[in-house]
Amino acid sequence: MLHVIERALSLRSSYDHSFAVEVYEDISDPGLIGWIKRHVGERTALVVTTPTVNRLYGTHIQKSFDYAGAKPEWIVLKCSEEKKKLEYVERVCLAASHAGLDRRGVLISLGGGVCSDIVTMASSMLRRGISHLRIPTTLIGQIDAGVGIKGGVNFGAHKNYLGCYHPPEAVAIVPSFLATVGSNGIRQGLAEMIKVACTSDVILFEQLERARPGEIESWVSSGDRRARELIVRSISAILCELERNPFERSGYERALDFGHTLAHPLEASTNYKLHHGFAVAIDLAFSALLAQGLGWLDAGSCRRIIGALTSSALPLWHEHLSLDFIRDAFRASAKHRGGEINMTLPTSIGTYAFLKREQQCSPGLIESILRSLRQLESQRSDGDLDLPSRACATKFPGAFVTQIKVAELP
Numbered sequence: 001m002l003h004v005i006e007r008a009l010s011l012r013s014s015y016d017h018s019f020a021v022e023v024y025e026d027i028s029d030p031g032l033i034g035w036i037k038r039h040v041g042e043r044t045a046l047v048v049t050t051p052t053v054n055r056l057y058g059t060h061i062q063k064s065f066d067y068a069g070a071k072p073e074w075i076v077l078k079c080s081e082e083k084k085k086l087e088y089v090e091r092v093c094l095a096a097s098h099a100g101l102d103r104r105g106v107l108i109s110l111g112g113g114v115c116s117d118i119v120t121m122a123s124s125m126l127r128r129g130i131s132h133l134r135i136p137t138t139l140i141g142q143i144d145a146g147v148g149i150k151g152g153v154n155f156g157a158h159k160n161y162l163g164c165y166h167p168p169e170a171v172a173i174v175p176s177f178l179a180t181v182g183s184n185g186i187r188q189g190l191a192e193m194i195k196v197a198c199t200s201d202v203i204l205f206e207q208l209e210r211a212r213p214g215e216i217e218s219w220v221s222s223g224d225r226r227a228r229e230l231i232v233r234s235i236s237a238i239l240c241e242l243e244r245n246p247f248e249r250s251g252y253e254r255a256l257d258f259g260h261t262l263a264h265p266l267e268a269s270t271n272y273k274l275h276h277g278f279a280v281a282i283d284l285a286f287s288a289l290l291a292q293g294l295g296w297l298d299a300g301s302c303r304r305i306i307g308a309l310t311s312s313a314l315p316l317w318h319e320h321l322s323l324d325f326i327r328d329a330f331r332a333s334a335k336h337r338g339g340e341i342n343m344t345l346p347t348s349i350g351t352y353a354f355l356k357r358e359q360q361c362s363p364g365l366i367e368s369i370l371r372s373l374r375q376l377e378s379q380r381s382d383g384d385l386d387l388p389s390r391a392c393a394t395k396f397p398g399a400f401v402t403q404i405k406v407a408e409l410p
């Protein structure tokens with residue numbers, strides 16, 4: 001609506017979007033074929049996937065598109081973290097242009113978080129924004145990257161420095177893809193699951209800690225019903241958090257940034273050899289000890305967080321961590337989060353607060369945390385780590401379609 005106020009003109013606008021995240025049994029599920037029919041149908045479309053996913057599932061998924069009467073073009077891109085660059089976004093845009101995508105056309109990411117981050121960026125730029133669909137095939141993709149609204153690429157020395165907010169039109173979750181992801185891929189996803197459980201879902205946290213070491217990994221890779229419940233529960237928690245402040249316009253205090261203050265610079269410092277999920281795990285461990293050191297978190301809860309990370313065989317320490325590294329990460333975070341560090345720290349399982357300024361934690365405290373982390377890591381390799389006792393969990397009823405409404409207020 002255009003308002004004329006004396007001689008000044010102003011424009012108010014709002015953006016309202018909602019998308020559904022639907023969970024299907026496997027790639028032959030008739031529901032998935034219906035989903036493709038509904039969202040792709042006869043539109044011009046381009047599927048972007050990775051060599052591994054194409055080798056494992058390309059033929060099968062192409063059949064599902066055929067059954068649905070959709071005829072998308074395909075592009076197979078080596079989407080790895082090192083390749084998560086603007087150049088790869090341009091490659092997708094070029095393929096979209098060759099495929100003749102029009103304004104109603106749709107991009108479909110079929111792959112992990114890197115693939116969906118690149119495709120989200122490309123779809124936000126093509127013709128100033130076209131639709132995109134996501135079929136995430138990794139655990140991080142299914143519970144986090146694929147159900148969020150952000151896309152991004154690494155730029156210069158910074159992780160996700162260039163990016164966009166561009167919600168998908170729809171997301172299809174097929175947990176059976178995870179059968180081939182492997183132990184590392186599952187554990188990386190578990191780090192994000194522990195993150196959201198800690199801040200936003202006590203029951204999920206209890207379910208995670210009640211599982212025996214390695215048990216969740218085996219549920220995920222065997223397609224066990226319990227893995228599916230954990231996945232759905234994590235997605236629900238992530239969507240609830242996202243809905244509060246989807247475009248990060250109402251502030252930079254975000255629960256979902258738990259584990260993401262040191263993680264990004266840590267990944268970048270290894271030239272992205274350290275995977276995102278593992279960097280998040282290390283950040284979660286540091287954050288838990290920092291919260292305890294500040295007197296914000298009791299020792300028992302801190303031990304439970306470290307215990308959840310340890311029993312998922314996640315790392316707690318990296319050689320690049322030092323006092324200077326932490327200070328630089330705090331400063332980089334403040335630049336990114338409106339002038340304050342806004343580091344999410346747990347205050348119990350299910351609650352959190354934000355570290356605002358570097359001065360809130362002394363160099364001595366940081367150094368003692370780094371010593372503790374190094375020690376915990378070495379105790380774990382020696383098999384001496386005393387894990388907290390398992391808490392009991394309540395049964396999750398299970399919801400298989402979940403909807404997010406994303407509204408930007410004027």
Ligand SMILES: NC(=O)c1ccc[n+]([C@@H]2O[C@H](COP(=O)([O-])OP(=O)(O)OC[C@H]3O[C@@H](n4cnc5c(N)ncnc54)[C@H](O)[C@@H]3O)[C@@H](O)[C@H]2O)c1
Nearest residue numbers: 050052112113114137138140144145148150177180181276
């Ligand atoms: N946009 C967001 O909100 C958001 C949230 C969380 C993470 N991320 C991003 O996600 C990325 C990490 O994603 P990721 O963990 O999926 O890693 P990834 O995308 O790098 O995928 C890892 C590897 O797994 C392979 N793969 C994918 N599916 C497979 C399958 N079913 N079986 C076997 N192999 C398979 C891929 O080909 C790739 O080589 C990071 O760049 C991170 O920044 C983004």
